[in-house]
Amino acid sequence: MRPAVSVVIPTYNRNELLTRAIESVLSQEFDDFEVLVIDGARSNSTRELVRSYGDGRIRYIPQQGKGIANARNVGVLKARGKFIAFLDDDDHWRENKLERQLELFKELPKEYGLIYTAFTYYYLERNKILGIKHPRASGNVYRYMLKDNITGTSTIMVKRECFKKAGLFRESFPTCEDWDMWLRMSKICLFGAIDEPLVDYSIHSGQFSFAKYLAGRYRMIEEHGDIKHDPRVLSYHLLQIGLLKVFGGDRSGAKDILEAFRLNPSMRGNLADVLGSFLDVRTKIYILKFLGRL
Structure with a gap:
């Protein structure tokens, strides 16, 4: 059976x-x-x-x-x-x-x-x-x-x-x-x-690669038209990616943040979601890992 x-x-x-x-x-x-x-x-x-x-x-x-x-x-x-x-x-x-x-x-x-x-x-x-x-x-x-x-x-x-x-x-x-x-x-x-x-x-240690994670995030954008071709959704992704880069010490994150605001200057429908995501326990753990504290 x-x-x-x-x-x-x-x-x-x-x-x-x-x-x-x-x-x-x-x-x-x-x-x-x-x-x-x-x-x-x-x-x-x-x-x-x-x-x-x-x-x-x-x-x-x-x-x-x-x-x-x-x-x-x-x-x-x-x-x-x-x-x-x-x-x-x-x-x-x-x-x-x-x-x-x-x-x-x-x-x-x-x-x-x-x-x-x-x-x-x-x-x-x-x-x-x-x-x-x-x-x-x-x-x-x-x-x-x-x-x-x-x-x-x-x-x-x-x-x-x-x-x-x-x-x-x-x-x-x-x-x-x-x-x-x-x-x-x-x-x-x-x-x-x-x-x-x-x-x-x-x-646990040795579990997470920041570079590979970012590559995956960019691949999500490229593969899904409802992300890539919707300014609000794409802006959300770029703002989150840019902030994570900045926390990880990567200055190129500023370009992602600027592009996010270009796509959605008022951040309508995004700012609260991004702030909420940074209060989420998952993002906190990612940031701690990027900083080498976990």
């Missing part, structure tokens, strides 16, 4: 963290699932780790080391469940995560194809919660996704059939491939939201 949920876990030589992730799945109150461990390192130690559980629900799948977008795509294509849930190898689920999402899917109309949840930012080195990211919207979230990635990939459960309409993760993105995916997904289905932190999103 096919499982109800396929859990896709990409990994690359992080067995200690992977163990934590797998065990958070095995501890779920709902147990009709399969776990697909997509190993980009093709490591014997990771293969043996998966085998050591002796659990037929866990499948080890070697990958050619083509990045996380490709790993997720391999998982989507090999998944057998009606629903697909994603879990990065350094993140952790609360024990009722799958159950809560499946219950909500039963209550929602069929137009809802994806459910995401609140999550904590968990600082691994200090065993400390830095803050909680709450859902900003539900239903038709497209206009919110145009400006910010309001989701967290490790929180998401999505109907497998939705990928047939939205396509797969775009492997050419340097970063923000998840934002790109969920933005495209928000065009073809409604999103449900659970305002309870059911995932611990891990913060």
Whole structure:
């Protein structure tokens, strides 16, 4: 029989963290699932780790080391469940995560194809919660996704059939491939939201590349016409990028800020959103990382 949920876990030589992730799945109150461990390192130690559980629900799948977008795509294509849930190898689920999402899917109309949840930012080195990211919207979230990635990939459960309409993760993105995916997904289905932190999103050293993040942001602008050709939305992106650059010590951020004001001199519809985004715990953590304080 096919499982109800396929859990896709990409990994690359992080067995200690992977163990934590797998065990958070095995501890779920709902147990009709399969776990697909997509190993980009093709490591014997990771293969043996998966085998050591002796659990037929866990499948080890070697990958050619083509990045996380490709790993997720391999998982989507090999998944057998009606629903697909994603879990990065350094993140952790609360024990009722799958159950809560499946219950909500039963209550929602069929137009809802994806459910995401609140999550904590968990600082691994200090065993400390830095803050909680709450859902900003539900239903038709497209206009919110145009400006910010309001989701967290490790929180998401999505109907497998939705990928047939939205396509797969775009492997050419340097970063923000998840934002790109969920933005495209928000065009073809409604999103449900659970305002309870059911995932611990891990913060740790060596995790974040400012240059790659910026490259991903610029790629989002280029690939999405509703960003690139809407002065207000484009202005929002450039203002946020410019401010992040300035905080990171990159003076070229001033050009982005000036272009943002040229596109939208009054900042109508943007200034409050940008200020709100800088008060958001996610942006605070990014800034701390840029400054080398995390």
